[in-house]
Amino acid sequence: xxxIVIMGAGIGGMPAAYEMRELLPxxxxxxxxxxxxxxxxxxxNPWVAVGWRTREEIVLKIAPLLERKGIKFIAKPVTTxxxxxxxxxxxxxxxxxxxxxxxxxxxxxxxxxSFDEVPGAGxxxxxxxxxxxVDHAEAFWKDYQEFLKNPGPVVIGAMPMxxxxxxxxxxxxxxxxxxxxxxxxxxxxxxxxxxxxxxxxLGLGGVGDSKSxxxxxxxxxxxxxxxxAKTTKVEAGKMAVTQLDDLGGVYKEHEVPFKMxxxxxxxxxxxxxxxxxxxxxxxxxxxxxxxxxxxxxxNIFSAxxxxxxxxxEVTPVPxxxxxxxxxxxxxxxxxxxxxxxELAGKPVTAKGTWNAICLADMGDTGAAFVALPQIPPRNVNxxxxxxxxxxxxxxxxxxxxxxxKSGNSEPIYEKYILKLxxxxxxxx
Numbered sequence: 001x002x003x004i005v006i007m008g009a010g011i012g013g014m015p016a017a018y019e020m021r022e023l024l025p026x027x028x029x030x031x032x033x034x035x036x037x038x039x040x041x042x043x044x045n046p047w048v049a050v051g052w053r054t055r056e057e058i059v060l061k062i063a064p065l066l067e068r069k070g071i072k073f074i075a076k077p078v079t080t081x082x083x084x085x086x087x088x089x090x091x092x093x094x095x096x097x098x099x100x101x102x103x104x105x106x107x108x109x110x111x112x113x114s115f116d117e118v119p120g121a122g123x124x125x126x127x128x129x130x131x132x133x134v135d136h137a138e139a140f141w142k143d144y145q146e147f148l149k150n151p152g153p154v155v156i157g158a159m160p161m162x163x164x165x166x167x168x169x170x171x172x173x174x175x176x177x178x179x180x181x182x183x184x185x186x187x188x189x190x191x192x193x194x195x196x197x198x199x200x201x202l203g204l205g206g207v208g209d210s211k212s213x214x215x216x217x218x219x220x221x222x223x224x225x226x227x228x229a230k231t232t233k234v235e236a237g238k239m240a241v242t243q244l245d246d247l248g249g250v251y252k253e254h255e256v257p258f259k260m261x262x263x264x265x266x267x268x269x270x271x272x273x274x275x276x277x278x279x280x281x282x283x284x285x286x287x288x289x290x291x292x293x294x295x296x297x298x299n300i301f302s303a304x305x306x307x308x309x310x311x312x313e314v315t316p317v318p319x320x321x322x323x324x325x326x327x328x329x330x331x332x333x334x335x336x337x338x339x340x341x342e343l344a345g346k347p348v349t350a351k352g353t354w355n356a357i358c359l360a361d362m363g364d365t366g367a368a369f370v371a372l373p374q375i376p377p378r379n380v381n382x383x384x385x386x387x388x389x390x391x392x393x394x395x396x397x398x399x400x401x402x403x404x405k406s407g408n409s410e411p412i413y414e415k416y417i418l419k420l421x422x423x424x425x426x427x428x
Contacts, residue, residue, distance in 0.1 A: 002028045002343055005088065005102035007078060007273075009034035009062050011042065011325060011400075012108035012304035016332045017071050019409040020106075023340045030071045033088065033100065037062055037075035039404055040134040043325075044397050046171040046361070048137035049262070050144065050178040055134055058397070060404055069407045074100070078272045081105075083279055083297045088272075104339050107286055107302040108332070111267035112274075118159050120234035121263060127234045128155075128263040131171055140262060151184050152259030155239055157193035159231050161266030161283075163320025164305075165202050166360050168194065168264050169214065169367075175262075176221045177363025185222075191256055192218065192225040193241055193263070195317040199225055203322045204356065205312045205376055207369040208383030217362070217385070226254060230317045231263065239263075244316040267320065269306055281308045291348045292335045301339065303331035303352070312375050321374065326357040329411050359393045366390035 004020055006013050009032050021030045039060045047053040066073045076098065080089035086105070090098040113132050115122025123129050123136050129143070130136040156172045158165050172192055179185040196202070199218065200210035218225060226243055228251070233240040239261065241254040268274065269284025278296040280286055285308035287295045292307075294300040305328075309321045331352035338348035356371040366389025372380040400412060 002103040003101065004028060004030050004104045004106065004339060005100060006030070006032045006106045006108060007081075007088070008032075008108035008110060008304075008306075009036075009039055009073075010108065010110050010304070012110070012328045012332050013106070014039055014062075014065075014404055015329065015409060016106055016108055016303065016336060017066060018069065018407050019333065019336045020339070021069050021071050022409050023336060024343070026070070028343065031074065031100070031102075032062070032066055032071060033074045033076065033078060033090065034062065035075075035077040039065075041397060041401055041404075042132070042134075043167075043393070045131040045134055045137040046167060046174050048134060049129070049131050049140040049171065050174055051141055052174075052178070055138060058401070059134060060401065065404060065407065074098070078270075081272045081276050081279075083276045083294075083300060086299060103299060105300045106335055106339075107273055107300065107306055108304050109270045109273060109306050111305045112270045112284065114161070114266045114268045117161065117266050118231050118234060118263075121159065121231070121265065127236055128239075128261040130265065131167055131262060132264065140260075143260060147260050148182065148184065151179075151187040153189045153191070153257050155191050155193055155256055155258040155261040155263070157191075157226075157229065157231075158195055158264040159266055160195045161318050161320060162195055162264050163203050163267055163311075164264060164322050165194065165196060165319075166322065166358055168192070168262075170360050170362065171262055172223065173217070173221065173362035173365075175363075176223070190221075190223045191258075192223055193229045193231060193239065193256060194225070194227055195229055195231075195315070195319050196227055197246070197315045197317075197319075198227050201227075201315075201319070202369075203312065203319050204371055204374060207356070207371045208381050210367075210369060210383045213367070213383060213385055226256070228316045229254075234261070234263075246316060248316045267305060273306065283308075285309075290351050291338050292331055292352055293338070293348070301335040303335055304328045307331070309354075322356070322358075324356045324358045325412070326355060327353060327374070330355075333411060359389055359396060361390050361393040364390065366393055368392070 044058040076090040129140040200214040245251040274284025286302035334350040334352040337350040356374040370382040
């Protein structure tokens with residue numbers, strides 16, 4: 001009998017648990033460990049931040065969902081990963097520590113949000129908001145309601161070393177749409193500050209015509225932008241930004257005023273994982289082989305934002321490569337099949353994809369892109385905008401949450417999203 005432990009219960013961890021339980025014989029145990037006792041549908045956080053969704057609509061209690069599928073659940077943070085000893089130490093008082101041994105470990109923790117890399121940034125004692133967690137989105141919504149009584153400038157964007165730019169664009173357009181509906185947009189100058197070398201880079205070197213399309217959308221919505229932006233410090237009401245040129249030299253110093261700000265932070269690996277010798281790169285992301293397995297520890301696999309993927313290209317201000325839902329889904333499926341095969345005495349053969357498919361809401365419209373593979377040159381390099389993407393994103397939210405509630409392990413992107421948005425023909 002083998003004990004498989006999944007560390008993390010997000011968009012990677014929960015589907016991994018369902019699929020693992022479905023494919024493994026019953027004599028093997030599946031246990032999920034999470035620092036919190038709820039699942040949050042992270043792509044909906046920008047909607048929560050402007051009051052278009054409530055916490056209750058996008059958050060699910062984990063324990064009853066997993067337990068009815070025969071999956072164990074422990075809602076405690078991991079303080080220590082003893083990779084050599086194949087065990088986790090879970091948080092608790094001195095007499096309340098829990099040691100959890102494993103035969104296989106799947107790391108699907110998502111990232112550590114590294115707000116402290118920019119002084120004054122972040123929602124906890126800093127001056128910027130975030131939509132990376134539902135708590136952060138709720139904090140924005142609380143302050144936003146007061147902001148609406150006396151609106152002013154807004155700054156939105158992404159810090160140096162950020163690797164997930166889509167939500168910044170989403171939030172800028174969603175906020176613009178919300179303010180227009182309230183007839184307050186004329187009182188709110190919006191500046192987009194991003195570490196990308198140009199608008200629409202997305203950490204991917206651009207996808208199709210993303211540069212011109214997103215620039216056009218920003219112009220049409222009266223947004224200013226600063227690219228190659230190295231945010232160096234945030235104080236109450238102002239953001240210090242050093243804008244670099246294409247060679248990495250200082251082009252201009254900015255002091256950008258704001259009354260509210262949402263800036264996506266750099267990501268790192270979570271502390272317990274990053275501290276393991278030879279498991280991670282210097283940023284704490286898990287080093288994996290083509291089968292999603294640790295290069296050092298053969299019984300550890302990893303999927304999602306917490307894995308190490310090199311940047312697509314060197315940029316004047318450092319940027320990382322994103323991990324989209326489709327990529328995460330294929331990573332998870334590969335891990336499950338490889339563990340199942342290894343337990344059956346078969347060689348591992350399943351591989352995740354480095355293809356990127358993304359749906360981005362823009363408030364009253366949306367943008368979708370397909371990059372196959374993610375790193376250029378590509379076989380498919382496609383970017384389109386339309387109302388249908390906005391509707392597809394809403395449908396994706398509803399379908400994913402229903403999948404979590406039912407314990408359905410069916411892949412969403414391959415069986416649903418690609419057909420829904422009409423991309424099957426494009427990607428063949």
